[in-house]
Every structure is written in structure tokens, then in C-alpha cells.
Amino acid sequence: MVHYKNIxxxxxxxxxxRRxxxxRRxxxxRRxxxxRRxxxxxCIEMIKRESYLSRIRPFIGRDIxxxxxxxxxxxxxxxxxxxxxxxxxQGITENQILSVNFESRKAGHLTSLExxxxxxxxxxxxxxxxxxxxxxxxQELTGWEKMVNSCLVDFDSDIYITGSNAKxxxxxxxxxxxxxxVEFCIFPFSFREVFENSPDTDINxxxxxxxxxxxxxxxxxxxxxxxSAMQYLNDVHDSIIIKDIATRNKxxxxxxxxxxxxxxxxxxxxxxxxxxxxxxLKNEQRxxxxxxxxxxxxxxxxxxxxxxxxxxxxxxxxxxxFHEKIFITDHGMREAIYGNNLRDINQILENIVFxxxxxxxxxxxxxxxxxxxxxFVASLGKEKVYVQVAYLLATGETVEREFSxxxxxxxxxxxxxVSMDEVDRGxxxxxxxxxxxxxxxxxx
Numbered sequence: 001m002v003h004y005k006n007i008x009x010x011x012x013x014x015x016x017x018r019r020x021x022x023x024r025r026x027x028x029x030r031r032x033x034x035x036r037r038x039x040x041x042x043c044i045e046m047i048k049r050e051s052y053l054s055r056i057r058p059f060i061g062r063d064i065x066x067x068x069x070x071x072x073x074x075x076x077x078x079x080x081x082x083x084x085x086x087x088x089x090q091g092i093t094e095n096q097i098l099s100v101n102f103e104s105r106k107a108g109h110l111t112s113l114e115x116x117x118x119x120x121x122x123x124x125x126x127x128x129x130x131x132x133x134x135x136x137x138x139q140e141l142t143g144w145e146k147m148v149n150s151c152l153v154d155f156d157s158d159i160y161i162t163g164s165n166a167k168x169x170x171x172x173x174x175x176x177x178x179x180x181x182v183e184f185c186i187f188p189f190s191f192r193e194v195f196e197n198s199p200d201t202d203i204n205x206x207x208x209x210x211x212x213x214x215x216x217x218x219x220x221x222x223x224x225x226x227x228s229a230m231q232y233l234n235d236v237h238d239s240i241i242i243k244d245i246a247t248r249n250k251x252x253x254x255x256x257x258x259x260x261x262x263x264x265x266x267x268x269x270x271x272x273x274x275x276x277x278x279x280x281l282k283n284e285q286r287x288x289x290x291x292x293x294x295x296x297x298x299x300x301x302x303x304x305x306x307x308x309x310x311x312x313x314x315x316x317x318x319x320x321x322f323h324e325k326i327f328i329t330d331h332g333m334r335e336a337i338y339g340n341n342l343r344d345i346n347q348i349l350e351n352i353v354f355x356x357x358x359x360x361x362x363x364x365x366x367x368x369x370x371x372x373x374x375x376f377v378a379s380l381g382k383e384k385v386y387v388q389v390a391y392l393l394a395t396g397e398t399v400e401r402e403f404s405x406x407x408x409x410x411x412x413x414x415x416x417x418v419s420m421d422e423v424d425r426g427x428x429x430x431x432x433x434x435x436x437x438x439x440x441x442x443x444x
Contacts, residue, residue: 047189069162073239075188120133165248188355265337269326309364327355389417415430416444
């Protein structure tokens with residue numbers, strides 16, 4: 001009898017735990033939905049992201065698909081709204097524009113290629129003028145490549161699509177479209193975007209906030225306290241893990257995935273090693289194969305969540321294998337999940353500078369010169385720039401370490417040592433620039 005009561009008590013505890021977990025999931029979903037609703041309402045006060053619009057404008061109205069990729073909640077949907085505003089400014093009417101967000105309940109009836117194509121065909125049927133098609137988070141529609149290709153071929157249309165996947169253009173889309181698309185990578189706000197649109201004119205205070213909050217647009221569109229900001233970033237992080245990584249790649253052990261991601265967050269700016277991750281997990285009584293670790297990293301990269309940056313031998317001009325460094329798209333999420341951004345300021349500054357170079361269209365490698373490291377070798381067409389990142393040039397040893405490796409490079413491309421020093425320590429034609437000024441600089 002006693003044994004039966006113990007079993008019954010355990011069953012009740014399990015049921016209670018399940019109810020609590022279900023309530024927690026419902027509450028989290030409610031918070032995320034509320035944040036999205038507020039974010040949508042804020043579109044009337046959208047920050048005009050001219051750096052992206054200037055690249056997209058030449059393709060507006062052209063017979064080529066515009067593809068916007070980027071991490072979830074980085075502002076892709078708002079970019080579509082900004083493009084619509086551009087079209088309306090050119091005289092395009094509202095009834096020429098069809099928008100479908102495949103994550104919205106309003107698109108719940110469009111669950112197949114046939115239904116979506118029929119919806120577009122019905123819209124375009126009685127219109128003699130060009131139609132403008134906006135497909136948001138299109139990866140949610142299985143086989144969307146065929147539908148987009150059919151719309152391009154069958155209708156007089158101008159097409160824009162977004163997706164939270166870096167490999168959106170791989171595979172079938174490239175086969176179907178064969179050069180009839182152009183991709184734009186959208187990132188969270190740069191420091192320039194944050195500062196130029198902030199009511200706070202104290203650049204030091206704005207930068208301190210940016211160090212911990214990162215650049216997710218929603219955080220700068222509404223007044224929000226620090227605790228709420230971290231909760232929002234936490235929810236976005238969970239949404240990326242569940243929707244863009246675990247569900248898409250059929251990962252069952254989400255707890256293990258989170259542990260791997262936590263390790264990557266802790267080690268931004270550091271050289272990646274599958275062995276070190278295995279050792280870290282082993283210390284936590286978890287075993288995982290090297291293949292699984294590499295798969296998880298690939299999935300995180302595909303979700304635009306992290307970046308693995310290879311090393312380049314500056315003497316032999318070749319890419320070195322298995323020496324990549326880890327960076328995260330939004331350092332604010334690191335603060336929300338792992339914390340310690342200000343303690344790990346060196347890593348965070350390096351992450352911020354790396355992302356700024358990506359925003360500006362540079363291809364970025366980590367340089368190697370005679371067993372010495374150059375933080376970033378960034379190339380854009382015929383342009384090139386070398387960048388070292390340090391927190392403070394506090395000692396003569398630090399100054400020597402940061403400058404001497406750049407002095408070993410014989411070409412005449414711009415070379416920077418970026419730090420938080422207020423005093424310029426530049427030498428030998430190498431500029432020492434405060435990180436704020438580097439991020440606000442028009443051209444390198």
C-alpha cells in the first residue's frame with residue numbers, strides 16, 4: 001500500500017512538472033508574439049537603413065529576384081517595408097503589391113506550392129501592370145524554389161524574398177534560377193545606426209549600451225529597460241535554436257545543442273577546436289562525437305547565428321585548414337545567455353569589428369605572418385585593409401605586439417590598430433583609432 005502511494009505521488013509530481021513546463025512554453029510563446037506585435041506596430045517609425053537600400057535600389061523593378069538573408073529578428077521584414085516605401089515613392093500603387101509572411105497565421109491557408117502559386121496567379125490575373133511580390137521567411141514553405149521560379153517566369157513580376165538561412169541560395173534555387181537572383185546579407189544594427197538614431201547624444205554612453213545589448217533593431221525602436229532587453233534577446237535566442245536549428249535539422253537532444261552553443265559564445269574570437277568542446281562536455285558528464293559537433297556548428301552557421309573565419313597565410317597566400325576563429329552575429333545575445341561582455345571586452349571588441357567589416361561587404365580572414373597573428377585581413381574587390389584589435393595599449397609590450405606584426409607586412413594597404421585608447425599611439429604609417437571612431441568611419 002505504501003509502495004502504491006509512493007508511485008502515485010511520483011506520478012502526480014511528474015504531471016505537475018509537465019503542467020509547469022507547458023505553462024512556461026505557453027508564456028514564452030506569448031512573450032515572443034507580443035514582442036513581434038510591438039515590433040510590427042513600430043514599423044511606422046522604421047529606421048531607414050540606407051546602407052542596404054543603396055545596394056538594393058539598382059535592382060528594384062528589374063527582372064531579377066532580390067534575396068535578403070540574415071539571422072532571425074535582424075530586420076529583414078522591416079527592410080521589405082522600406083522597399084515597399086521606395087516603390088510607392090516611384091508611383092507603384094498598393095494594389096500592385098502582394099505580401100506573404102509564411103510565419104504568420106494570415107498565411108495559414110498557403111501550406112503548399114500549389115496553394116501559394118494559385119494565390120499569386122489570382123492576384124496577378126486581372127492586372128496589366130507589373131506586380132510586386134514579397135515573400136517573407138520563405139524557407140517555411142517546402143519546395144518554395146519551384147514556386148518562386150514559376151512566378152518569375154509566368155508573371156510580369158518584381159520579386160523579393162527573405163529567409164533566416166545562410167544557405168537559402170544553395171541547391172535547387174541556384175539550379176532553377178541560374179544567375180537570376182542577387183543576395184543581400186542583412187545584419188543587426190551597426191553602432192553607427194544605433195548612435196545616429198539614438199536620442200542620447202553621449203557617444204560614450206551609447207557605446208557602453210551597445211557593448212551589452214548588441215544591435216537587434218527592436219531594442220532601439222521602443223524604450224526598454226535592461227532586464228526586458230535581456231529577456232527579449234533570450235527569447236530570440238531560444239527561437240533561433242528551436243526553429244532555425246533544432247527543428248530544421250531534426251535535432252532531438254536540444255540540451256546538448258545548447259551546451260555546444262554556450263561554449264561557442266564563451267569563446268568568440270578564439271580558435272575553434274572540436275577536441276576542446278568534447279573535453280568541455282566530457283567534464284559535464286556528456287559525451288558527443290566530433291562529427292556531431294561539426295554538424296551542430298554547420299547548423300548554427302546556416303542559421304546565420306555564428307561565423308567561422310578561416311586563417312590566411314600572408315606569406316604563402318593560402319587558406320589554412322582547421323584554424324578558424326569563432327564569431328557571433330549579435331554580441332547582445334551573448335550577454336543575455338552567457339553574460340560577461342564587459343569582463344571579456346577584448347573578445348567583444350574583436351567580434352564587433354569583425355561584424356562591421358562584414359556589414360561593409362568585406363571578405364574577412366584571420367592573417368598569419370611568421371607565426372604571428374593579424375586579427376583581420378579584409379578584402380573588397382581591389383581594396384584591402386589590415387586590422388588589429390586590442391582593449392587598451394597599456395604597456396610597451398602590448399604596443400609592440402599589436403604594431404610589429406603589421407610592420408612586417410610589406411604592402412601599402414591601410415593598417416589599423418583599433419583600441420579604446422583616447423591617445424593616438426600610431427606609428428610607421430599604421431593608424432591607432434578608437435573603436436568608436438573606427439565604427440563611425442565612412443571609409444577604411
